Amino acid sequence: MDTLPSGVERAIENLRAEALDHGTRYIYDRIGEHLAPWGEAGRVRCRADLNWHLDFLLGAVAVGDPGPFVNYLSWLVDLMRSYGVPGDSVELSVEGLASVLRKRLSSEQWAEVAPILAAGIQSLASGGVASADAAGGIAPTHSTDSDVAPATRQQLMSALVAGDAVRASGIVSGVTRQCGYLRMAEGLVQPVMSAIGEMWQRREISVAQEHLASAVIQKLLVREFVNAPFADPVPRSVLLACVASNYHQLGLRILADAFELKGWSVEFLGGDTPTGDLVRHVESTRPDLVALSLSLGRQIPILKDVVAGIRERLGSGPPRIIAGGPGLTGLGFLCPRLGLDGCYPSVASVPDLGP
Numbered sequence: 001m002d003t004l005p006s007g008v009e010r011a012i013e014n015l016r017a018e019a020l021d022h023g024t025r026y027i028y029d030r031i032g033e034h035l036a037p038w039g040e041a042g043r044v045r046c047r048a049d050l051n052w053h054l055d056f057l058l059g060a061v062a063v064g065d066p067g068p069f070v071n072y073l074s075w076l077v078d079l080m081r082s083y084g085v086p087g088d089s090v091e092l093s094v095e096g097l098a099s100v101l102r103k104r105l106s107s108e109q110w111a112e113v114a115p116i117l118a119a120g121i122q123s124l125a126s127g128g129v130a131s132a133d134a135a136g137g138i139a140p141t142h143s144t145d146s147d148v149a150p151a152t153r154q155q156l157m158s159a160l161v162a163g164d165a166v167r168a169s170g171i172v173s174g175v176t177r178q179c180g181y182l183r184m185a186e187g188l189v190q191p192v193m194s195a196i197g198e199m200w201q202r203r204e205i206s207v208a209q210e211h212l213a214s215a216v217i218q219k220l221l222v223r224e225f226v227n228a229p230f231a232d233p234v235p236r237s238v239l240l241a242c243v244a245s246n247y248h249q250l251g252l253r254i255l256a257d258a259f260e261l262k263g264w265s266v267e268f269l270g271g272d273t274p275t276g277d278l279v280r281h282v283e284s285t286r287p288d289l290v291a292l293s294l295s296l297g298r299q300i301p302i303l304k305d306v307v308a309g310i311r312e313r314l315g316s317g318p319p320r321i322i323a324g325g326p327g328l329t330g331l332g333f334l335c336p337r338l339g340l341d342g343c344y345p346s347v348a349s350v351p352d353l354g355p
């Protein structure tokens with residue numbers, strides 16, 4: 001069911017190879033001497049980065065708002081800094097893309113894309129958005145009323161980064177005893193995993209350490225979940241899936257757990273669910289609610305396709321469709337443009353799970 005892009009999206013897709021060539025030349029013509037130490041690998045990396053730019057640009061085009069592109073650039077600048085890549089190279093690369101798109105898109109198409117690129121360039125010029133960690137400590141990304149002491153989060157982070165599953169287990173169990181499974185998951189695990197992501201981004205830990213931390217925490221969550229108190233079953237059903245190309249399933253798993261603890265009938269499809277299969281599954285199982293997760297703004301067009309596919313097959317009645325995840329951080333206001341019934345930054349903020 002993977003629908004073909006139309007209009008400006010299709011035009012950008014058709015220009016992709018040319019835009020990558022042009023953008024790479026544009027950068028090397030201007031700061032090639034600074035990039036020389038990376039040799040040929042630098043050019044390959046540069047093309048790959050431009051490819052990502054286009055994907056996130058398409059995410060923004062899909063909703064007619066610069067938000068997904070601006071968020072991405074802000075993250076990218078931090079990442080580049082940790083690799084010692086000159087800060088202005090990101091700005092140059094966006095300018096390079098802008099110069100080729102301005103020339104090759106029609107004036108109507110360019111009018112859709114220009115404000116997004118301009119907002120991106122402007123955000124880079126003003127230094128981007130500060131990361132949560134730069135604001136100090138390991139704070140929950142979504143809620144402010146966490147029961148978990150900052151020192152406890154710090155201890156869990158150190159244990160996970162050291163791969164010390166026994167120490168991590170003691171901390172997670174202690175917090176669950178204190179405040180219950182869901183408050184532990186959102187007040188402790190979510191902010192700690194977010195901080196671990198930032199350490200990876202700054203190259204303070206390796207990919208292997210991040211993978212180990214994820215694997216350990218997933219096991220500990222399962223253990224706490226099976227021992228949590230379950231409500232009696234209720235006649236409500238929810239289907240949860242990460243959209244295609246989203247491999248981040250831990251957050252959605254916690255949402256699935258929250259519904260299960262409330263007595264809902266739950267189907268959790270996990271990461272990277274192909275759009276066509278997802279839509280067909282919704283059509284055959286007819287859940288009351290569909291909950292979708294995306295981790296990157298480049299997945300917004302995929303989310304849009306899933307929602308359109310479900311509506312096309314089942315009309316505008318049930319199921320309700322909601323979405324969340326890091327790919328929508330700060331972008332909840334775009335929910336109507338995506339055809340969604342709700343966008344929520346956290347499990348605790350989903351109204352169906354309220355008291």
Ligand code: B12
Pocket residue numbers: 071072075142186189190193194195196197198201210211214245246247248249250251252254255291292293294295296297322323324325326343344345346347350
């Ligand atoms: C673990 C991890 C991975 C693991 C995921 C393993 C797994 N089985 O889930 C792996 C190794 C696969 C991975 C891969 C990548 N990752 Co990663 N990853 C993370 C990390 C460190 C933790 C994710 C996590 O589990 N968080 C804990 C959960 C509980 O939090 P959560 O996901 O935010 O979910 C909460 C809410 O968002 C919300 N929620 C989530 N979904 C939904 C849905 C609904 C309906 C609702 C209501 C709410 C909701 O509720 C949850 C509970 O509060 C994050 C850092 C971070 N900030 O989260 C980076 C992070 C998300 N990854 C990132 C990146 C860049 C990548 C890669 C591109 C890296 C690469 N070069 O390959 C790939 C992309 C893979 C893909 N295509 O999806 C970036 C994204 C940057 C950005 N802003 O765009 C982050 C932010 C790291 C960083 N700081 O740079 N990653």
